[in-house]
Amino acid sequence: MAKAPKAKTATKTTAKVQPIRPRDLLIATATPIHPFDQMHGTDTSGLVPASDLVTGHENDEHVTAYYGVAPSILRTLVDHWRRTDPPAHITDYTFLDVGAGKGRAVMLASELPFRQVIGVELNPAMAKIAEANVALWKRTHKADPTAGTIAPTRIVLEDALSFELPTTPTVVFLFHPFEAPVMKLFLRRIEAAFAAHPGTVDLLYVNAEHGSMLEKHPAFHLLWQGSVPMTPEDHAADLEAIAQQAEYGSTGDELCALYRYTGRGKLA
Numbered sequence: 001m002a003k004a005p006k007a008k009t010a011t012k013t014t015a016k017v018q019p020i021r022p023r024d025l026l027i028a029t030a031t032p033i034h035p036f037d038q039m040h041g042t043d044t045s046g047l048v049p050a051s052d053l054v055t056g057h058e059n060d061e062h063v064t065a066y067y068g069v070a071p072s073i074l075r076t077l078v079d080h081w082r083r084t085d086p087p088a089h090i091t092d093y094t095f096l097d098v099g100a101g102k103g104r105a106v107m108l109a110s111e112l113p114f115r116q117v118i119g120v121e122l123n124p125a126m127a128k129i130a131e132a133n134v135a136l137w138k139r140t141h142k143a144d145p146t147a148g149t150i151a152p153t154r155i156v157l158e159d160a161l162s163f164e165l166p167t168t169p170t171v172v173f174l175f176h177p178f179e180a181p182v183m184k185l186f187l188r189r190i191e192a193a194f195a196a197h198p199g200t201v202d203l204l205y206v207n208a209e210h211g212s213m214l215e216k217h218p219a220f221h222l223l224w225q226g227s228v229p230m231t232p233e234d235h236a237a238d239l240e241a242i243a244q245q246a247e248y249g250s251t252g253d254e255l256c257a258l259y260r261y262t263g264r265g266k267l268a
Contacts, residue, residue: 026065026248028052032240035233036071036104040140042133044068044104047241053123057159062179066126067241068104069175069206070234073254077204077228078112081171081258084223087199088169091115095151096170098160098186099177103130107137109173110150117153120163127157161185165193169200176207183210190261191219198263208257223258230254 026049034045048066082090095109100119110117119134121127134153141147156163161182172190194201202223205211214220230238235252242250 026050026245029241029244032237034068034237034241036068040107040137042102042104042107042136043129044102044107044133045241047245048101048126053126055123057122059122059159059161059178059182062182063099063122064176064178066101067175068102069108070230070238070254071104071108072231072234073206073228073256074105074108074173077206077256077258078109078171080224080228080256081202081204084202084258084260086169086202093169093171094118094166095173096120096166097173099175100130100155101126103133103155105173105175106130106134106153106155110137110153111148112151114151114171115168117151118166119153119155120158120160121155122157122159124157127155130155161189165189165201167193167197170194170202172201172203174203174205176205176209180210180213183213187214187217187220194261195263198261201261203257203259203261205257205259206254208255211255211257214257214259219261219264220259221262223260225257226255227253228256 026047028047028049030046032045037043037045045068050063050065053063053066054060086093091113093114095114095117097105097109097119100106100121103119106117106119119130121130134155138150138153141150190201203214203220205214211225215222230252235250238250238252242248
């Protein structure tokens with residue numbers, strides 16, 4: 001997700017003045033084509049605002065937008081995570097992208113030695129694009145003798161609040177996919193799924209809009225927080241893309257945070 005501006009107030013006279021949320025200021029774009037897509041022939045570029053992601057689901061109003069994570073951000077954040085001394089080896093971890101969109105993060109993660117990579121997406125149109133991208137990704141890697149092995153990867157069309165979470169060590173990737181009401185419910189699902197296995201699920205949170213919620217949560221521990229810079233290539237692409245959004249700007253980095261589910265008082 002792009003950097004959020006300050007919320008404004010609607011100027012039209014209505015029975016009840018509704019605040020304009022940052023997401024309401026976004027406009028749909030299909031260009032520019034990110035270097036990742038230029039290189040791989042995939043379709044992960046552009047920005048899809050929440051207004052174009054309506055599915056009829058009761059939580060549509062809490063969806064943010066689709067915008068593919070910068071490859072350098074994800075790779076750097078995973079490097080930070082690996083330095084936090086996870087209790088299991090990366091090969092034991094499932095990488096779970098919640099709000100996978102067109103699947104860029106899923107494809108990037110599959111190049112790392114995770115046990116498996118799963119992208120969960122609520123919107124059928126986005127999931128269809130992600131599935132096509134992953135299928136192409138698998139074919140090109142299989143056909144290229146110089147390409148590395150990728151992890152088993154799949155896209156699941158489902159609500160993150162009903163998806164059955166893995167019971168093995170898991171890394172949950174969040175690129176600000178939803179607002180606070182859904183985040184609260186999702187954290188409860190993590191607690192329910194991993195209550196007997198504290199310490200085995202970590203959250204990698206990009207554009208950590210609701211980081212304060214996690215920092216105050218009695219069952220989650222902050223491992224690391226900071227700004228992760230993009231490579232010059234990713235920053236150039238971000239500048240070009242965000243320039244089309246009148247109320248947004250690109251700073252060339254993302255506020256990121258890492259959290260570990262430790263249970264309520266079970267781990268130090």
